[in-house]
Amino acid sequence: MARDREALTLPGFRVAARPAFALLPMLFTAAVFVWPLGVLAARAASADGGLSVLQAWDRTDAWSLLGVTAAQAAASALAALIVAAPIVWLLARIRLPGAGLIRVLVTLPFVLPTVVVGVAFRALLDGPLERLDISEGWPAIILAHVFLNVAVVVRVVSAAWQRVDQREVAAARSLGAGPLRAFVDVVVPRLLPAVASSLALIFLFCSTSFGVIVILGGGRASTLETEIYLQGIGYGHLSEAVALSVMQILLVLAALGVARAVGSARVPPAAAGMQRRRPRGVVRVAVAGVLAWAVLWLAVPVVTLVVRSLRPGGQWGLSGYRALVDDTYGESALGSLRYSLTSALLAAVIAVAVGLLTAIAVTRTGGLVSRVGAVLAVVPLGVSAVTLGFGYTLALAELPYSVAASPLVVPCVQALIAIPVVVGVMVPALDQVPSRQRDVAASLGAGPLRVFWSVDLRLTARSLGAATAFAFVMAIGEFGATTFLARPNTTTIPVLIGQLMGRPGPDNLATAMAAAVLLVAVSALVVAAVEIFTGTGRVRRRREGGAGVADDV
Amino acid sequence: MTPLDARRARPVRRARRALAIGLVAVLAAGGAGCASSDSTEEVSVMTHDSFELPQTLIDEFQQRTGYKLNIVRSGDAGQLSSVVSLTPGSPKADAVFGIDNTFAARPIEADALEPYTPRAADQGASEYAVPEHPDLLTAVDHGDVCVNVDEAWFDNAGVAPPTSIDDLTEPRYKDLTVVMDPATSSPGMGFLLSTIGHYQGRTFDYWRALVQNGVRVVSGWEVAYNQEFSAGEGRGSRPLVVSYASSPAATPGTHAILDSCFAQVEYVGILRGARNVDGARKLVDFLLSPDVQAALPTSMYVYPVRKDTRLPTDWRLRAPSPSWTVRMSPDVIDKNREKWLDQWRETVKR
Numbered sequence: 017m018a019r020d021r022e023a024l025t026l027p028g029f030r031v032a033a034r035p036a037f038a039l040l041p042m043l044f045t046a047a048v049f050v051w052p053l054g055v056l057a058a059r060a061a062s063a064d065g066g067l068s069v070l071q072a073w074d075r076t077d078a079w080s081l082l083g084v085t086a087a088q089a090a091a092s093a094l095a096a097l098i099v100a101a102p103i104v105w106l107l108a109r110i111r112l113p114g115a116g117l118i119r120v121l122v123t124l125p126f127v128l129p130t131v132v133v134g135v136a137f138r139a140l141l142d143g144p145l146e147r148l149d150i151s152e153g154w155p156a157i158i159l160a161h162v163f164l165n166v167a168v169v170v171r172v173v174s175a176a177w178q179r180v181d182q183r184e185v186a187a188a189r190s191l192g193a194g195p196l197r198a199f200v201d202v203v204v205p206r207l208l209p210a211v212a213s214s215l216a217l218i219f220l221f222c223s224t225s226f227g228v229i230v231i232l233g234g235g236r237a238s239t240l241e242t243e244i245y246l247q248g249i250g251y252g253h254l255s256e257a258v259a260l261s262v263m264q265i266l267l268v269l270a271a272l273g274v275a276r277a278v279g280s281a282r283v284p285p286a287a288a289g290m291q292r293r294r295p296r297g298v299v300r301v302a303v304a305g306v307l308a309w310a311v312l313w314l315a316v317p318v319v320t321l322v323v324r325s326l327r328p329g330g331q332w333g334l335s336g337y338r339a340l341v342d343d344t345y346g347e348s349a350l351g352s353l354r355y356s357l358t359s360a361l362l363a364a365v366i367a368v369a370v371g372l373l374t375a376i377a378v379t380r381t382g383g384l385v386s387r388v389g390a391v392l393a394v395v396p397l398g399v400s401a402v403t404l405g406f407g408y409t410l411a412l413a414e415l416p417y418s419v420a421a422s423p424l425v426v427p428c429v430q431a432l433i434a435i436p437v438v439v440g441v442m443v444p445a446l447d448q449v450p451s452r453q454r455d456v457a458a459s460l461g462a463g464p465l466r467v468f469w470s471v472d473l474r475l476t477a478r479s480l481g482a483a484t485a486f487a488f489v490m491a492i493g494e495f496g497a498t499t500f501l502a503r504p505n506t507t508t509i510p511v512l513i514g515q516l517m518g519r520p521g522p523d524n525l526a527t528a529m530a531a532a533v534l535l536v537a538v539s540a541l542v543v544a545a546v547e548i549f550t551g552t553g554r555v556r557r558r559r560e561g562g563a564g565v566a567d568d569v
Numbered sequence: 570m571t572p573l574d575a576r577r578a579r580p581v582r583r584a585r586r587a588l589a590i591g592l593v594a595v596l597a598a599g600g601a602g603c604a605s606s607d608s609t610e611e612v613s614v615m616t617h618d619s620f621e622l623p624q625t626l627i628d629e630f631q632q633r634t635g636y637k638l639n640i641v642r643s644g645d646a647g648q649l650s651s652v653v654s655l656t657p658g659s660p661k662a663d664a665v666f667g668i669d670n671t672f673a674a675r676p677i678e679a680d681a682l683e684p685y686t687p688r689a690a691d692q693g694a695s696e697y698a699v700p701e702h703p704d705l706l707t708a709v710d711h712g713d714v715c716v717n718v719d720e721a722w723f724d725n726a727g728v729a730p731p732t733s734i735d736d737l738t739e740p741r742y743k744d745l746t747v748v749m750d751p752a753t754s755s756p757g758m759g760f761l762l763s764t765i766g767h768y769q770g771r772t773f774d775y776w777r778a779l780v781q782n783g784v785r786v787v788s789g790w791e792v793a794y795n796q797e798f799s800a801g802e803g804r805g806s807r808p809l810v811v812s813y814a815s816s817p818a819a820t821p822g823t824h825a826i827l828d829s830c831f832a833q834v835e836y837v838g839i840l841r842g843a844r845n846v847d848g849a850r851k852l853v854d855f856l857l858s859p860d861v862q863a864a865l866p867t868s869m870y871v872y873p874v875r876k877d878t879r880l881p882t883d884w885r886l887r888a889p890s891p892s893w894t895v896r897m898s899p900d901v902i903d904k905n906r907e908k909w910l911d912q913w914r915e916t917v918k919r
Contacts, residue, residue: 131791135795139796139803142805143803230753230789231791233788234787235787235788236918242753246752248651249647249651250647250752250906251906251907252654324802343624405644406651409652410655412661413656413660420661499618499642499643500643502641502642507642511642514618517791518618518790519819519870520794520813520815520816520818520819520870521820522820524819525795
């Protein structure tokens, strides 16, 4: 015990801890991301008729693609913020039975394969919403992007809002500030990092969006991502695909830079815990309105799926669901689900471990090494699945067969894509943990691991839950890059859904929809389990006393 | 240790236990993977996402040859040929099935294939062979891209359905057709190629007329057939859709216009650098065996290449194989793909 305290107070300890925090994430990213892309870039440079990056940009009209990509991603992120705002308020400020359920529901669109979302939106926009006359084009694409990503804002920002100490708002009010002024002066600055972080994440997701843009774009919408697919897969032009990916990475770095600049505005640390109030009077009307709003955005597309899964060929029936256990043509959908679950859970464990270490390195040490590590960890999110897939194909071919064929390859790649979300959610959360409490815990004799466990993790349990849930749903829903890594009997559920949708006959479509419903249902269970697990820390803390962790150390 | 410490220690211990369990699980998964790979001799085949054969046939392969068949699904035909072409000599599998004639030039040019001519090739497969390299790829099946017609829609409207793709530009068929973007859809590409084969130098005049007649372009077959087509699942508004000659077998009340279909041929090939060349050859033979050929229609909605194969009854009634199709050499397609797609984009998007 004495040793621990000594170590913590010695100036050398923190310096020694820095590389350790940053090293593992950097090694992981280097092995799973930098190396494959390096191999691909080298191959593209040496390919016959290989072009320089500038020539390739010129030939593919890359600058205008960049503009379109950035504009639609920014519009999608802003629209998601607007749609999410009322739901954020509801979850952060109102004590509502079933709030956990809303948090779970809000996360689910994330898990749906984009081809399913694209088709569900087409069904909606061609059917019940035909009068809007937007079945194709950018408005339809942005609507689908909002549906897919509203969860990011809702979960990240509402977790931050819950950590705002209501006593400070009360203090501002007692000093004469109106409710709006108190909100703008006290609450908004504390939400900014989380808002910036969630907008950056959505921007990154949408800048590499493929299925939604292809299906809802009506063939007229091209972005960097769709052009990379066309150049890489359609024409087999490696140099062009790689050059466009370079531009994609530059876009991602710029977006991350802006988010970091906005998000790192000096924010006074927040205290733990905040009492949410029961809805009364006019607030009840507002609550009802927000609930209707949430249902409109989240439930309608999902209900469309359920209805289609239950109406093969326009007749109500369960044949779509019966076919889930059918293994006449190889593995059944349930078999695929088992594989998907195992792989995604493993990926979530890896992503949370690596992502948390990265987030700690960023928030605690702030050195150049950790900053580079943090950026590296987020960049994969903004890189085309085709480019990643090509990189893996080349890199794995260089490895001994037994390594390349390891069942760990798929979860590692799924984790790579989920890590940015864990980092994006955890950095603003850890930033908000008051260092005072950490110091108190340390001076009372807690070692560094214990301080981390009892202060940082407890105060950010809700964010960690969100991060874990996102990591899982991203992993289980990942489609593009993992199809390049496929090994025997590794048909994931999204891949299976794609296969079924590509075959004629009403039963195949109903089965595809039933498999999508199954994917949503199973993901709901896992996300709910994460919710309950990370929620308990918060409840216990509250029971132990509202003053927070400093008391019980 | 004070009581306070005991309380603090519990979560730490729990965290350690969770970590330990996680680590063991990871190692176990890795170990299981290594152990299973040496148990029996196996042959692996890379294929596209829509590959399906009845499990009984796959078991039969193992009984007949002693090799366990590993199936590695890897995206669509375009992705499959890209992956194969990127790694000549150090392939991910022993054989590849599902590269079609629109992409076949790429792996051939990349020198990723090993020559082999199965004995059964003369039963029909050789008629679909790649002209310059008949031994590198063996044809297994063909799916013919044709315009499909919703008969009930035309009955109700009291209009005679079109009998040729020429008719699609006629005013009475205005706003009735849905096609796919050839850049993102392989049947979409097939239809573009069938118009190129059919109209030669006048291809893009035909497309201009189609656009003027209100043709709708969507991204892929899923949306076209399941959403826009009036006989499809979504009960859309258009009774004419680009699909396959075989689709009517699954959708009663429809038929295909057989005058200008494009023959999309799927090949199997042995990958250069294969670990199990003998197994790969046996797999090629197996795919041309009468049992597998007979199972192709119901499992993958394609026509077998073997001439002596009997089609299932409902196929003979509703989905006969077209007697004449547009055939095009993979080399020609590969050399012109980009140019044709550019011209198509210009024509259709104005």
